[in-house]
Every structure is written in C-alpha cells, then in structure tokens.
C-alpha cells in the first residue's frame with residue numbers, strides 16, 4: 001500500500017504533535033539526528049544500570065527494542081519496551097527521559113505503537129503506559145477512540161509534511177524554551193528576521 | 207546556547223594520542239603527559255609528527271568531532287571526514303543557488319558588505335586611538351574608502367565588479383595595517399599580504415590565524431550539512447573550500463586581525479618570536495604559536511550579542527551560527543543571508 005519511503009517513523013509522530021517544524025528539522029533536514037541517537041543510547045544505558053526502575057509482576061514478559069510496523073498505516077519504528085501480559089496481550093511502554101514534552105505527543109506515539117502491535121499480532125491493544133524516567137512514574141494511557149482518531153490524523157499530517165519536504169515556520173511559543181533543536185531552528189532569527197535584518201543592514205554606513 | 211568545546215592543539219613532535227575508554231591520553235616517549243575526557247573536546251588539531259590511534263580516529267569520525275592535520279608550521283594538510291550525513295535537500299538548494307547568478311550575487315553582496323563593515327570598524331577604532339597625525343589621516347582615508355566601497359557593493363551589477371570593489375578596499379586596508387601597530391613598529395612593518403610562504407612577521411601571524419579560522423569555517427559548513435567547496439563569492443576551484451572562505455571573509459577582521467593586532471600591541475608577540483628560513487620565508491616559533499593558540503582560545507570564549515539570533519553567543523561559535531543562517535536562507539526560511547557585523 002505504501003512505498004518504502006512513504007513509511008512514517010513512529011518517533012516522527014511525536015515530534016509532529018509537539019511541533020511540526022521540529023518534526024521537519026529532524027526528519028527532513030536531519031538536523032542533529034545524531035544527538036537524538038546519542039540520547040537514546042544514554043537512555044538505554046541508564047536503564048541497564050537501574051534494574052529497580054521497573055516493578056514487573058510475575059508472568060509478564062518483556063521485549064525491549066522491538067521493531068514495529070504497520071503496512072496498512074505505513075508506519076515503522078522501534079518500541080522501547082513492550083510487555084506481554086500472561087494472556088499474551090501486548091502492553092506498550094514508552095520511556096521518556098529528561099524534560100517534559102507534550103503529554104498529548106507522547107500519547108499519540110504510544111497509540112501508534114499500539115496500532116502497529118494490533119496489526120502485527122492481530123489482537124486488540126487497549127492500554128499502554130508512559131514511563132517518566134525523572135519521576136520514576138508510570139502513567140497509564142487508555143487507547144480510546146478519540147486518541148485513535150487523533151493518531152490517525154497525525155499520521156496523515158506527518159506524511160504530507162514529510163512528502164512536501166519544506167520547513168513550516170517556527171511556532172513562536174513556550175514550546176521553544178524546552179526544545180533541544182532551538183539552535184538549529186533559530187526561531188528568533190526566522191520570526192523576527194525583518195526587524196533584525198533592518199538593524200543589521202550591511203549596506204548602511206553608520 | 208550550545209557550549210563551546212575546546213579544541214586540543216597538539217604541537218609536541220612525536221606525541222602519541224590514544225583512547226582509553228572515554229579518555230584521551232597524550233603520551234610522549236611512552237610517558238603520559240596529559241589526559242582529558244574526550245567529550246570535553248570539540249576537535250583536535252595535530253601539528254606535524256603527531257600520531258593518533260585508529261580507535262581514536264574512528265571515535266572522532268563517529269562523533270563528528272573535528273580532526274585536522276597541519277604541518278609543524280601550521281599549514282593545512284588533511285582533515286577527517288566521517289560518513290556523509292546531513293541534509294541532501296539543503297545541499298541541493300546550495301547547488302541551485304550557486305547555479306543561479308542572481309542568488310549568487312545577492313549572497314555575495316551581503317558577504318562582501320559584511321566584511322567591509324567589519325574591516326571599517328577596526329580601522330575606525332584604530333583611527334580614534336591613533337596619537338600620530340599621519341597615522342590618523344591614513345586610517346581615516348582607509349575608513350572613507352571602505353564607506354564608499356560598502357555603498358558600491360549594494361549596486362554592483364555582477365560578481366567581477368563586486369570582487370573588484372572588495373579587492374580595492376582590501377588593498378587600502380592592508381596598506382594601512384602598519385598604522386594600527388603601536389609596538390615594535392619597525393620589526394612589524396607590513397607592506398602587502400604575502401602567502402605561501404609569508405615573507406614578514408605580520409604575514410606569518412595572519413597566515414597562521416587564518417589557517418585556524420579556515421578550518422573552523424570548513425567544520426562549520428560540514429556540521430551544518432553545507433558543501434564547503436560550493437561558494438558564492440570565491441570562484442569554484444578543485445580542492446578549494448570556497449564556501450568556507452566566503453564565510454570567513456566577514457570574520458577575518460573581528461576574529462583574526464584584531465587578535466593579531468592585540469598580541470603585537472600588548473607586546474605578547476615580539477620580533478624574537480619569528481625565525482627566517484632559507485629563501486626568506488618567515489615562520490613563527492613554537493612559543494609564538496603557543497601564545498597565539500592560548501589567546502585565540504580565550505577570545506573564542508568571549509560573548510557577544512548576535513544581531514540576528516538575538517542571544518549571547520561566544521565568538522568561537524560565530525562560524526557555526528553564520529553557516530546556519532546561510533542554510534536557513536538557502537532553504538527558503540529567510541529572504542537573505544545576513545552577515546555577522548561586529549559593531550563598535
């Protein structure tokens with residue numbers, strides 16, 4: 001259904017939901033992609049050394065770094081952790097390290113993982129969780145119809161953004177303050193360009 | 207803002223650099239002389255006979271850390287290039303802009319105007335501070351030539367005219383360089399820019415600092431994903447880092463020339479710091495190079511408020527910021543490339 005390069009990365013959905021420009025910077029401009037991998041590496045590293053983070057009940061099997069895909073939706077990616085309940089029901093858990101990102105963006109990414117799992121294993125996935133590394137808290141997420149339709153909508157929007165290959169303008173709000181791509185994005189330089197270019201006019205003799 | 211990582215300059219001949227876990231170790235004749243966590247380093251510059259272990263080279267390539275080989279006297283020889291990364295769409299936009307005479311001219315105009323603004327401000331400052339009337343007059347004349355040239359850049363109808371304007375101003379600039387020198391003026395007399403090899407101490411100093419800056423501009427292009435050879439102002443020639451040289455134009459005065467002048471005027475660099483080689487080439491002594499590198503590192507940490515980015519930035523990051531601003535322009539985010547102008 002989808003050509004190989006039309007598949008959307010699961011992580012791109014989260015980036016899109018947080019800020020479309022961030023999504024374009026990472027997935028089109030490939031800005032600082034290496035740093036994101038570095039971060040991911042760090043996260044895995046931390047986990048290995050802190051086994052007490054996860055309280056796992058008897059009979060639950062854990063798969064780490066599971067490759068996920070959905071051919072119907074044109075999605076691919078890797079899940080940090082998928083737990084399998086004793087009856088075999090998959091339960092995706094997305095790990096979040098560092099600063100608080102948008103809750104909704106996290107939920108959308110988790111829901112997309114669930115949609116992949118449903119297709120891959122042919123069974124319903126109705127719940128999942130977000131694990132916040134800093135607070136060591138798990139937040140249960142109900143994968144209801146509202147979240148599902150929002151996720152489907154995000155998948156389509158992300159796919160068209162990536163197909164277009166253009167950068168949307170910066171969002172100009174407080175998201176920028178905790179965005180790790182702020183230097184690459186240069187929201188100030190773009191949003192206030194006319195004003196600052198006027199002051200920086202190199203043809204003007206002062 | 208991104209912190210500016212140190213560059214390690216290794217000058218001791220016969221040094222061996224190797225990686226021990228995450229730590230870089232520097233040994234001379236099997237004796238440990240220095241060590242530092244590798245992640246504290248943004249780059250390594252090796253002068254002459256300096257050996258590096260393959261694992262250290264691999265790690266630098268993986269992390270995108272700069273690794274540059276120069277001769278013992280600071281001439282560029284080679285740099286490490288890891289696998290090609292970055293944005294192919296950006297590179298395509300860059301190539302398209304180079305192919306378009308209008309885009310090329312527009313970008314080059316801003317670059318030259320930026321360069322002349324910075325050169326003018328250094329000359330005007332020297333004119334203000336000059337005690338001698340003749341010096342003042344010569345410098346004021348040069349500043350005047352720059353003011354006129356700047357106005358001409360805006361209307362230059364093609365690249366050749368633009369380069370002519372720039373060349374004319376540069377001649378005046380270097381022609382009054384001696385007037386900006388206040389210490390040891392006899393030993394540090396400057397007549398014209400000579401390269402390959404430099405024929406007097408000032409040329410030796412300028413060549414050395416320009417080499418450092420060129421490499422930083424190449425790294426800046428590469429880390430942003432721009433092709434350092436695809437320039438706008440500088441003609442395309444095999445092996446020539448034209449874009450890096452373009453970006454460097456506006457940074458020469460504030461980052462390199464000012465440093466050279468300060469070192470001479472404060473007496474930190476003296477006539478004894480140079481040696482003449484057979485054939486008349488003048489080179490800096492190892493101690494002289496050490497002094498410059500230390501001051502250069504210090505200067506890179508100084509913060510200024512960037513007029514376009516709107517926040518405080520260490521001077522050492524300016525090449526990166528400018529490369530990024532150029533990338534933003536090439537990708538259609540902003541309507542023009544804005545050069546870096548250091549006011550005051």
Ligand code: SF4
Nearest residue numbers: 019170171176179185
């Ligand atoms: S800095 Fe702001 S506009 Fe730019 S990517 Fe981040 S959140 Fe989006």
